[in-house]
Amino acid sequence: MGMTKLILLSALAVPGIWAQSHAACDLVHQDEANQLLGGEALEIKVGPLGCGYSVRARGIRLTITLVDVGSTVKDFWAGMKAQSAKRGFLVGDEPGMGAAAYAEMIKRSAQSSAGKAGFVVVKGETLLQIFVTDAAEKEDFAGKKETLDKLRPLAKKAAERI
Numbered sequence: 001m002g003m004t005k006l007i008l009l010s011a012l013a014v015p016g017i018w019a020q021s022h023a024a025c026d027l028v029h030q031d032e033a034n035q036l037l038g039g040e041a042l043e044i045k046v047g048p049l050g051c052g053y054s055v056r057a058r059g060i061r062l063t064i065t066l067v068d069v070g071s072t073v074k075d076f077w078a079g080m081k082a083q084s085a086k087r088g089f090l091v092g093d094e095p096g097m098g099a100a101a102y103a104e105m106i107k108r109s110a111q112s113s114a115g116k117a118g119f120v121v122v123k124g125e126t127l128l129q130i131f132v133t134d135a136a137e138k139e140d141f142a143g144k145k146e147t148l149d150k151l152r153p154l155a156k157k158a159a160e161r162i
Helices: 003-012 015-019 030-037 073-086 145-160
Strands: 042-046 050-055 060-068 090-093 100-106 116-123 126-134
Touching: 030 050, 030 060, 030 145, 073 090, 073 100, 073 116, 073 126, 100 145, 116 145, 126 145
Parallel strands: none
Antiparallel strands: 042 050, 050 060, 060 126, 090 100, 100 116, 116 126
16 A cells, blocks of 8 residues: 555544534435436435436436535635636636535537536535536536526535535
């Protein structure tokens, strides 16, 4: 085992890291994912940091990730926001969600064959990312304002559940 893995494993063993946060799958309930995605969503657990719900037939997915960034969380968030804007994604501040939040949307275009809509939220020292994505060869669902608007109340609820 390399030194990096050892450091990572020992960091994960510190109880304080997980004590104040929930697992990502606790933030969005099955029925909420079904309603948002318009079908029976399959839950995909990705350890304590991530969770997803997928409606494969439509090629759409909801992904929730939680990362405890520590005291630099606001700077980290601002860097992510700047990077998204620089890449040409639609980015805008989202008031009333966590300590700070922005919405992000990628419409299907010549540059992007798939869509994405979601929110990046700061709550305490935790960074929450909640996104809907679609597969290029399937339904054009995620990169639409209506999808972002439909996700907004659920993202707000998820942030409150942290």
